[in-house]
Amino acid sequence: MRLSGAEQAALRDLESQERTWRRGSVVVREGEALREMFVVRSGWLHSSAMLGNGSRQIMRFYFCGDMPGLGALAFRDSPETLTAVTDLGMGAFSREKLGALVCEHPRLGALLLMCAVAERISMADRLASIGRTSARARVAALLCEVYHSMKRLGQAENGELLLPLTQEDIGDATGLTSVHVNRMMRRLGEAGVIERNGSNLKVTNEEGLCAEAHFIDRTPTDLGWLPG
């Protein structure tokens, strides 16, 4: 889709207020009042929530270009915790600013809507992974997702990438225990689809990994429905 100069400027303006966070630090905590949203500029993070029973679910990861915190559009208090996985830089903006932007540039509003819809679909894929596949496939799906994102951003030379997640994090994202994550990762290693070395991960068999994960590439297509 082709954006006008004014639209591009408006988008750039959104991310003008850059702030940084140290790896591991919490950007927003679940239940806190939330008046801001973000655009990721460097690094990555995840959103999670605690359940009544004390366990944590990691909902998704956000990479460069993603917009965490959009929950602020619908809820006064944050429904989720945002935590920096790596050192992180994000542009921050208020709900009011987004509201004004959408009203002045309706096509950008439509674009955002499309992003939100695409996000819902990828959430659905994750739901299917956790609800209906084996532990091994879930771990593979997690790795596959991160790998594809890093690759898209040019941060996975030769299939090698940094994975600064603990096995407990991976468990919280896949609905498994850290112990079982460990076993599954070892088995993926033995099967020759990945190699591990500390927090370095190398995808040695991309096709194999995707197959294990039942991975479906969801590249949004078709913005033709947007007027001029």
Added chain:
Amino acid sequence: MRLSGAEQAALRDLESQERTWRRGSVVVREGEALREMFVVRSGWLHSSAMLGNGSRQIMRFYFCGDMPGLGALAFRDSPETLTAVTDLGMGAFSREKLGALVCEHPRLGALLLMCAVAERISMADRLASIGRTSARARVAALLCEVYHSMKRLGQAENGELLLPLTQEDIGDATGLTSVHVNRMMRRLGEAGVIERNGSNLKVTNEEGLCAEAHFIDRTPTDLGWLPG
């Protein structure tokens, strides 16, 4: 939020093309070209997807006022199957129509964006339920969700409602087998939180059910960020 007359008319226009489906019929099948979206006017439905391994995951249920099929905004082919749970009436409209509406009435675009965001959050709740809670809690969560929707629509007098889902459906929505769903429902009955009679369900202890389900009420608040 207060809508202008023109905005209200535009919204009403969206649902003007009403169509109906018989209970159990498929509205859109996964992978089919999808050029339409819908607004539910009566009855309810669900969206689901098949995995490579042959099992099905039901993603969510849509009730009166919800908008299934928004995936068409981002993908050419439908990522999910829509199936009528009850006899169903929906207004249908094209992507182009929605595109035009958003551009002419940016505030409606913002409203839609907010809905999409809220939907993502409730998807996240479901993810946490499936990833991190017991079979019993998952079944309770499913019942709780349907019950609250029916109640909101005034279709649950005295906590009684019609639940035209097979236990297999419930299993596909919660990531369980139908056999285990059966056991969990019986146990919820024995615990006195529900009573069952064919496809009639009565919630006899609403608080208890919500507690079992770790239910969180997500009523969107705060539209104050939208310009006048």
Added chain:
DNA sequence: CGCACCTTTGAATGAGATCAAAGATGGTGG
């Protein structure tokens, strides 16, 4: 160097799946 935290591995346990078969239920056609 020492302390936290993370990874790895083993053994025992348990929740949920699988397999199998007997009741209900309801829709259909005769």
Added chain:
DNA sequence: CCACCATCTTTGATCTCATTCAAAGGTGCG
């Protein structure tokens, strides 16, 4: 109106994958 058949529910027995509990290596940081 009834009989029949398909589908759904229910229950039992067994099995398996993942959890839990426990403890021994690694790793990096202060």
